[in-house]
Amino acid sequence: MEALAAIGEGFFTSMFVALLGRFKSSDLIYFAKKEKLDVDLRKLEKTLLSINAVLTDAGEKPVTDRTVKLWLTELTDSAYDVEDVLDEFAYEALQHKLTAQPRTSVRTVRCWHNLASLSCFKWGAGTFSVKMRSKIKGIDARLQEIATQKSDLELRENVEGRAYKARDQRLPTTCLVNEVNVYGREKDKEAIVERLLVETTSDAEVPVIPIVGMGGIGKTTLAQLVYNDEKVAGFFDSKAWIYVSEDFDVIKVMKAILQSVNGGVPDTNDLNLLHIKLKEELSVKKILFVLDDFWHDNYVDWTSLILPLEVGKSGSKIIITTRNQNVAKMTGTLPAYQLKELAYDDCLSVLAHHSLGRENFDGHPHLNDIGKEIVKKCKGLPLAVKTLAGLLRNKVTYEEWEAVSRSKMWDLTEEKGGIFSDLRLSYHHLPSHLKPCFAYCSLFPKGHEFDRDELVLLWIAAGLVQQKGDKQPEDIGRDRIITNRCS
Template identity: 40%
Template sequence: MAEAILFGLAQKMIENLGSQTFQEIGSLWGVKGELEKIKNTVCTIQAVLQDAAEKQSHDHQVKDWLQKLNDAVYDADDLLSEFSTEAMRRRAVSGNKVTKEVRTFFSSSNQLAFRGKMSSKIKAMRQKLNAIAEDRKNFRLEEYHVETNDVRRKREPTHSFVREEKVIGREDDRKAIIDLLLDSNVEENVSVIPIVGIGGLGKTTLAQYVYNDEKLKNCFELKMWVCISDVFELKIIIEKIIASATGYALGNLEIDQLQRQLREKIDRKKYLLVLDDVWNEDREKWLNLRDILMGGSKGSKIIITTRSRLVAKITHTVSPYILKGLSEERSWILFEQVAFSKGQVTNNPTLVTIGREIVKICQGVPLAIMSIGHVLYCKETESEWLLMKNNLLTNVIKRNEIFPILKLSYDNLPSHLKSCFAFCSLFPKDYEMDKDTMIQLWIAQGFIQSSNKNQQLEDTSHGPARCTWLFF
């Protein structure tokens, strides 16, 4: 995904080099021609980035070329930032008039030296980028049409909320899980119910659906939701459970103090705890956590969502609930909801036929259906839909593997959305992202642009935010 950030950086450079400020100052400082050449070279390189990104996994020479390009583009961006900063400083000093700036610029030997130094640096950078651009010919990289950054479209840690109208085809599963939660004919005070299934089936969504059901509203004195992910450390998990139960975090407490706090909170209470996305297959670690949780009163339940049947085996007290894919018809309803604009289904029966074939390839996996559907929403021609179907047939080989579908969805994102998505990968797994803060970071990186002068960048950013959040 690094190529997405590289693409965004290249796009920012192209826009800056084409701006009136760079044109004026470049002309005054005698480097306008060099800047124009750099812009053309970056455009040429940008056009082959997508193909290079796809080939680097099986071609080490392409991977090395991308690394050299990455270093060069960052160096070029730093140089242009230096150029721009000096230009803005001079403009501020001269009262924002270019004519005054000329007199100020030529008034000292230091300024002449700066001009010569900057001119040499820009020329050297242009030559370096040219050499890298020439190397691309060795790999026969295909050029792709470059989209603008204008937004054309109308694993943050999990949480317990989900809108019911967004859940399709899981009514029977919800009822089955609720029946297990309300079952009082069990020996243990605290029962553990694993929900097991491959990635993308909607285990978390189902758990959210159940967690918020009205039937459970008055059945438990205490309800808690914790995202576990790949860090199964007793102290961290206890801290998360306490935070979910109380609404605040307990910092700087020793493990024995935390255990005591948790026991005081849950002992002799009927509670519901969801441990979402559990990967730990170490039975001893689970038993250490389980011993602390067993103090709840009769009827307490723990739901565990996991991809691993071994996790289910070492944790369950009742038979694991094996989550299956959606039926073909329910899969179609979900796909139809995300892939078609209003009226498009009835107006283009050919797209319906292709869409139903794509749904079959997705094999009832909701995340795959939604990912592909959101990509196709932006594509209107039959040829584009057929290309997506053929790519799916080529890349999706294993029945229980969703990652090729997600990778294909990512590859088909508009380039500015790739940049937004890839930027999120800089944060640790399970890092809690605030949408508005992330939008500000995207804007600061130059990933968000708008062709509408009357529209704030923050408003433009909500489309990328919705699309990017889909992948988490």
């Protein structure tokens, strides 16, 4: 149960959606009414609904809040009890449908031996109702007690990620970069610069180059390198760097663009006026726009943002950095640039530079082997290497480095480093139907190799994938594996 509680909001939301869906079964409703248990079930459903309203907020807290984690563990136990009760109802309802005289076959034989079949049948039916009513009341009492703890835990209803955003105030990015600190991105930089320096011949679409990759892989750093390239600076009349983040607002972004372009702070929130001002700027300037850390995949909002660029006819271009493949598909007019993991040797240089202030381990040969072990665990993510290098800053004993190597990088708190928060944000932005499937994989040991079809069957058995229309659960599960891989 502890492991299940640890995987967060996606699992609990999926569990409760499945449970609440079972209460709508026509067979269950009919049989519950027949047994005069429908009122008890409706009360239980109402209690579950009241808890379900705070699951998003609760699911975002257990990583850092042990009290909420324990609350979710207790809730999981009770939810499984509800599932057991519904299974019993389903079995009895099925028995009722399959026989003209439900539950008589075994009980009636026993009763004929006692020459009291009719009275025995009535007694059996009544026993089921009494037993189930007692079970339901016991479970509901526990759930009511769990529900009353919502206020004490300060859980809010239907927050849809707002609680997470309030706690995750990441430092905005800027266009500045110290190229001395960057390793292994020369070819990536040249590939993007080459695309930017092509003169556009069509006014139909604004050239948009998405840089796509997982969190911590170096998308922002690559964009900074390109932004500060001398050839790029000579090609464009002006440049604008905008940190977008997950809190997207068209007005806010437009004002930031105008401030970057002409240095003035627009004193209006009128989108029409902002559009006109930007169009005027674009009529005389060719501008490079960088929209860093873009999450928003609403096409209507996107078209509103780029409208002045389409009618300005300036030859301006846009670079977007994003982890979201859907954003890349929506915004990109040029092929997306899929940024790969940093090469092993370059990661080793990053570790040496940020931990020891050197290009390599020549001055500290006793740390070379342990440094290589640490780099291997970072899987080509420069942010992960940099985070661990920060923990090792100016530490030169083998024992200190070995202690970091033995530790789990993913156990770092958000205060100690940015990689944990960065990866958790990626999970947070997964579609709700993918979260529980992705989180389920955390129940397996690190490095576990999954068989695709076996994993799909495990998802189905856990109730995370269910049939939709004519599409079988196996096909839905395989689709989710593909989507998870791309996210």
